[in-house]
Amino acid sequence: MPIDLESLRSAFEETYSRRPEIVSTAPGRVNLIGEHTDYNEGLVLPCAIDRYVCAAAAVRDDGLIRAKSLDYDQCDEFRVDSVRRFPGSRGWRDYVRGVAWALQDEQLAVRGADLVIAGDLPQGAGLSSSAALEVAVAGALSRVSAIEIDRKRLALICQKAEHRFVGVNCGIMDQFASALGIEGHALLIDCRELSVEPVALPKGISIVILDSKVERKLSDTAYNRRREECDEAASALGVGSLRAATPESLEIAKMDPVLVRRARHVITENGRVTAMAVALGVGDQAAIGVLMTESHKSLRDDFEVSTPQLDALVEIAARMPGVIGARMTGAGFGGCTVNLVERDAVAGFAEAVVADYEGATGLRADVHVCRASDGLRVTDA
DSSP states (O other), X not given: OOXXXXXXXXXHHHHHSSOOSEEEEEEEEEEEEOOSOGGGTOXXXXXXXXXXXXXXXXXXXXXXXXXXXXXXXXXEEEEGXXXXXXXXXXXXXXXXXXXXXXXXXXXXXXXXXXXXXXEXXXXXXXXXXXXXXXXXXXXXXXXXXXXXOOHXXXXXHHHHHIIIIIOOOOOSHHHHHHHHOOTTEEEEEETTTTEEEEEEOOTTEEEEEEEOOOOOOOOHHHHHHHHHHHHHHXXXXXXXXXXXXXXXXXXXXXXXXXXXXXXXXXXXXXXXXXXXXXXXXHTOHHHHHHHHHHHHHHHHXXXXXXXXXXXXXXXHHHTSTTEEEEEXXXXXXXXXXXXXXXXXXXXXXXXXXXXXXXXXXXXXXXXXEXXXXXXXXXXXX
8 A cells, every 4th residue: 555554653643642543544536437427316437546545543532533634734623512614615624524523413423533644645636535535534433433334324424524514516426436446346336326336347457547737627607507407408308317318318309409418428428337337347448448438529529528638638548559448537627537558558658648748738647557446444553
């Protein structure tokens, strides 16, 4: 594991003059396919990755939670029986407090605790560092409070913290991937049924994430408007969500052309997720590549959330030796692409893509070579 756990334990002892009792480790995630489908009760196919947030913890008997972030060199302190959100954003503190609040809102008896938190998960790269923080803290507080809770419920509690305490109306994909990830597998998640099915990834393939270095322009207006358009399209089609819509219903619908495009993306993307799970399971590299290409085109043309830089990264990657498939990943308006690459070709791929992308855009992409990881782990310190 890239995080030096002994350094984390030493930092805990230096901060609180005692050793931690447990270490809770939660991974980030990348979505292989299934974009803007989660809030339409659709299908997604993420995997947890080997980049983590860790929380070392020990119980307290006075109902006080003290937390220190090594990454920010900041501290927080609050009582579990009076958790409040500060006016304005408090960054990482809001997520720690939100998890403590959400656990108690579920009628779970949270005890006081000392926490030290650190991670090697890149922040702001669309790899769900916030969900990993939530899940790591939830795992730590549950263990020191002797709360027995299954991973699915823990993930839903973390989502509740983000919705109702932090104020971000996220889907369930990020928390499910972080809590329930399985090494060597993606997770086929049904966001309506809340079911999770592991999908083995073919041997000899690496997950390469390329950060376009374009500042994300996911303004509230742009993102929320996409959600509104999906709701409007569902209403025009007479269904509760676009998950229930079909290509045939779209062909005979009479609605604004923009809504047709938004609905078409969601409907076809759900189909691509199902097909991708099958293709991964049998190792059909040709099908994987086609599905990733089609997904990117749909996000670019029908959902209109790509950027020229993301398009350039995908186009450059697609012509490199050893590349199986490439597409933008995440909400769009900047951020990252995900690439499936034959393991022996990764080094040459990364070097060539970074050079060609810088030549085309003047930007130098960050490269994260990842593998599919297990989800939340809580161990004795």
